Structure formats: structure tokens, C-alpha cells
Amino acid sequence: MLRRTVRLILSIVMIAAAGVVGTIATAGTAQADSCYTFNRTLSEGMSGADxxxxxxxxxxHVTSGEILAVDGNFGPRTKAAVAKFQSAYGLASDGVAGPNTFSKIYSLQDADCTPIHFTYAELNKCNSTWSGGAVSAATAKENAKRxxxxxxxxxxxxxxxxxxISSGFRSTSCNSAVGGASNSQHLYGTAADLVGSxxxxxxxxxxxTHGFGGILGPGYPGHNDHTHVDGRSSRYWSAPSCGI
Known part of the structure; x- marks a missing residue:
């Protein structure tokens, strides 16, 4: 709640400041954001860090079994994903990311670029440094954000x-302590074990239908008390008790 309140105050301040200096948003921009600001409308055929x-x-926001490539190239699958995002949040679903789409994204993210309903702490209950896994600490943390x-x-x-989330990133020692597989996706920061309701x-x-290459759940050995999802690049799903 505190983070949302702070974001609201910052938004009001930025809007007020824009009014003072006479700033007018163009067709390709939306208000600035404390995490990341998109500065141009994005559509199929474009490329870049944005x-x-x-x-x-x-x-x-993809179709069943699809894994969207995060490669900086706005192709047909990115357009479809943008359109599904827009539809999910009641926007015009044309697959073109402009001010309305960016404003919705801004409302869904915190200053550290994580989505508002999840935190790095939830994805890392092993150590605060993100080190000791199968990839660098920076890569593990980036994978967790994705x-x-x-x-x-x-x-x-x-x-x-x-x-x-009961488990996310694990160092090699944390993974061994819980009996995780030696090639576990948790070592890369790409995995999350889901529990509760x-x-x-x-x-x-x-x-x-949400871009997870790995899904393991009830009926798969060792997964009757949680559902595991991960971002591996190839599909491996097994939850026999759930018809998967």
C-alpha cells in the first residue's frame, strides 16, 4: 500500500510539473515512470532496447504453449502479445504500444521494475545477493523479474x-538442501513454486497460456504439494493429475 501511495503522489507531481512547463504528450510518448519510460510508440517491424x-x-500474454522471444524485435508474435495485454486490461487491442498501453504498464510496475503484486524477496528466499547459482547474480535477478x-x-x-510463492531462485547449496535436481531451473532464477489458493x-x-516453458504439478514426482513453473526455452509440462 505504501509503495502504491508513493507512486500515486509521484504521478500527481509529474503531471503538475508538466502543466507548469507546458509539456504536451505526443502520440509516441506517455508520462515518465520511475522504473522505465517508453519514449516512442512501438509497432511491428521496429527494434531496440525499448x-x-x-x-x-x-x-x-500469449497463446497456449507459446514462449515469446525477448529479443528486441517487434514481430507478429510480439504484436499478438501486446494485443492480448491490451484486451486483458480493457484497452483497444490493435497490437500497437502507445501512450495508453504504456500508462497501463506503468500502473502495473514498481520503481524497481517488478510488477506491483510480486517482489524480488518473494522470488529469492535463499540469499540476498542472488549469487551461487548456475548464472551470474545479475542474470538470476533479471530472470526472476521476467x-x-x-x-x-x-x-x-x-x-x-x-x-x-514458496521457492524461487536457489543457490547450489540452497538447492541441494531441499533436494532439488542438479539442473534445476531454480538455479537460473527462472523458476517459481506456487502454493496456496x-x-x-x-x-x-x-x-x-502465460509463456512458461516448464510446468510441473500434481502427479509429477515430488510435486503433489505445489505447482512449479519456469522459463525454460523448450516446453516440458507434466501434471498428470491435472490432465497435463
Missing amino acids: VTQLQIRVAG TMWKLEAMRHALGDVSIN PSFCRLAQQAR
Whole structure:
């Protein structure tokens, strides 16, 4: 609540400041954001770092089994993901990311670029440095952020219900302590184990349409008490008790 209040105050201040200096938003821009500001309208055929940032935020809005490439190139699949994002939040779904789309993105993210309903602390209950895994600390943390954006899309699709995370990034020692596989996606920061409500099967079923390459749930060995999702590049789904 405090973070949302601070963001609201900052937004009011920025709007007021814009009025003082006579700033008028153009067709390609939206108000500034404390995390990341998009400075141009983005559409199919464009490329750049801003496209990459857009892809991270819409990667959870895809069709069943699809994994959106976060490559900085605005192709047909990115356009479709943007359109699904827009539709999910009641915007005109033309697949072109402009001020209205950016404003909705800004409302969904905190100053550290994580989505408002998830935090780095939730994705890392192992150590505060993000070190000791299979990739650099910076890469693990970035992977966790991308996982959170997919979970944000999934949370919204489930009716804006809370999704609880029991495990995210793990160092090698943390992974060994819980009996994790030696090649676990948790070592890369790409994975999250989901518990609580909705049911494990509901979580596993819903995850199919939010860009997760890995989904493991009830019926898969060691996964009757949670649903595992991860961002591996190839699809591996197994939750036999859930029909997956």
C-alpha cells in the first residue's frame, strides 16, 4: 500500500510539473515512470532496447504453449502479445504500444521494475545477493523479474487472486538442501513454486497460456504439494493429475 501511495503522489507531481512547463504528450510518448519510460510508440517491424522492455512486460500474454522471444524485435508474435495485454486490461487491442498501453504498464510496475503484486524477496528466499547459482547474480535477478511479469499476467487472468510463492531462485547449496535436481531451473532464477489458493491443478492449467516453458504439478514426482513453473526455452509440462 505504501509503495502504491508513493507512486500515486509521484504521478500527481509529474503531471503538475508538466502543466507548469507546458509539456504536451505526443502520440509516441506517455508520462515518465520511475522504473522505465517508453519514449516512442512501438509497432511491428521496429527494434531496440525499448522493444525488449515491452516484451518482458507482455510475455505472459500469449497463446497456449507459446514462449515469446525477448529479443528486441517487434514481430507478429510480439504484436499478438501486446494485443492480448491490451484486451486483458480493457484497452483497444490493435497490437500497437502507445501512450495508453504504456500508462497501463506503468500502473502495473514498481520503481524497481517488478510488477506491483510480486517482489524480488518473494522470488529469492535463499540469499540476498542472488549469487551461487548456475548464472551470474545479475542474470538470476533479471530472470526472476521476467518470471514475475508472467506471474502478473497469470494472476490477472485468474481474477486478480493472490499467487503465493514458496521457492524461487536457489543457490547450489540452497538447492541441494531441499533436494532439488542438479539442473534445476531454480538455479537460473527462472523458476517459481506456487502454493496456496487457487488449487495446484488450477495454477498448472492456467500457466499454459502465460509463456512458461516448464510446468510441473500434481502427479509429477515430488510435486503433489505445489505447482512449479519456469522459463525454460523448450516446453516440458507434466501434471498428470491435472490432465497435463
